[in-house]
Amino acid sequence: MGRTAVVTGASQGIGRATAVRLSRDPSIANLVLVARSADGLDATAAACATGIVAVHQLPYDLGDLDGIPALVAGIHERHGSIDVLLNIAGYAEPRSLLDTSAQNLVTTFTVNVFAMLVLTREVVRHMQGRPIKIVNIASTAGITSRPGWVAYAASKAAVVSLSQTLSEELAGTGVRIYTISPGRTATELRRKLAPEEDPNTIMQPDAVADVIAMLVGEGERTLDGQNIIVRQQI
Numbered sequence: 001m002g003r004t005a006v007v008t009g010a011s012q013g014i015g016r017a018t019a020v021r022l023s024r025d026p027s028i029a030n031l032v033l034v035a036r037s038a039d040g041l042d043a044t045a046a047a048c049a050t051g052i053v054a055v056h057q058l059p060y061d062l063g064d065l066d067g068i069p070a071l072v073a074g075i076h077e078r079h080g081s082i083d084v085l086l087n088i089a090g091y092a093e094p095r096s097l098l099d100t101s102a103q104n105l106v107t108t109f110t111v112n113v114f115a116m117l118v119l120t121r122e123v124v125r126h127m128q129g130r131p132i133k134i135v136n137i138a139s140t141a142g143i144t145s146r147p148g149w150v151a152y153a154a155s156k157a158a159v160v161s162l163s164q165t166l167s168e169e170l171a172g173t174g175v176r177i178y179t180i181s182p183g184r185t186a187t188e189l190r191r192k193l194a195p196e197e198d199p200n201t202i203m204q205p206d207a208v209a210d211v212i213a214m215l216v217g218e219g220e221r222t223l224d225g226q227n228i229i230v231r232q233q234i
């Protein structure tokens with residue numbers, strides 16, 4: 001039976017590249033794309049391979065934590081068990097300490113950390129005896145210092161921590177959790193963090209998508225629990 005995969009942050013960047021890559025994976029039957037921008041999700045769906053998977057667009061603001069249980073329950077009703085959860089959505093508003101507002105902290109941690117945790121909780125709550133793979137996107141910013149990006153960097157460190165904790169907590173249940181920490185990748189988020197940088201000189205989203213697709217593969221059974229750093233010299 002084909003697997004159902006949910007991709008957050010699927011309206012652009014790494015999430016879009018991953019959705020397009022997974023649309024060519026014959027083990028995936030349903031691809032559920034989540035982000036706020038309906039236009040972005042349309043463009044991603046249009047770029048996906050046709051004929052192999054069914055692509056479903058689900059516009060949703062992950063800042064609304066209370067709505068996530070119903071979101072996940074709805075996916076289960078329509079498409080059955082969720083076999084793959086790719087927590088790719090991310091928010092960055094780089095600010096130095098004295099310019100970091102409470103709202104910046106709340107939004108950053110809500111999208112990057114709390115939504116990931118609540119989604120994971122609900123997917124695990126609904127699991128029906130089938131193995132589940134979860135990939136959480138952290139960042140190299142979560143493991144080495146980034147002066148001027150304190151909220152974002154701290155949120156990514158939290159992603160590394162929560163992934164390791166849940167990987168051990170859920171060991172033996174059929175849930176495999178991977179963390180990947182990409183380095184600089186040519187997306188809109190990176191443009192915000194480093195506006196002067198030429199995007200042609202850094203890693204492209206396809207390279208990260210290829211690693212995610214490898215981890216999601218049914219044969220991959222050894223790398224879960226790890227924080228995998230993904231970098232490319234151009």
Ligand SMILES: NC(=O)c1ccc[n+]([C@@H]2O[C@H](COP(=O)([O-])OP(=O)(O)OC[C@H]3O[C@@H](n4cnc5c(N)ncnc54)[C@H](OP(=O)(O)O)[C@@H]3O)[C@@H](O)[C@H]2O)c1
Pocket residue numbers: 008009010011012013014015034035036037038040060061062063088089090091111137138139140181182183184185186187188189190
């Ligand atoms: N680019 C890099 O250099 C880099 C390096 C390391 C890690 N990362 C991580 O990689 C992940 C993907 O980022 P990206 O580089 O591909 O950036 P991006 O192109 O800006 O994409 C970010 C995605 O997150 C979604 N998102 C943001 N806020 C959301 C919300 N409230 N609700 C639902 N979706 C939301 C956006 O969709 P909508 O705006 O349509 O909602 C978009 O699809 C992030 O977790 C980022 O931290 C990126």
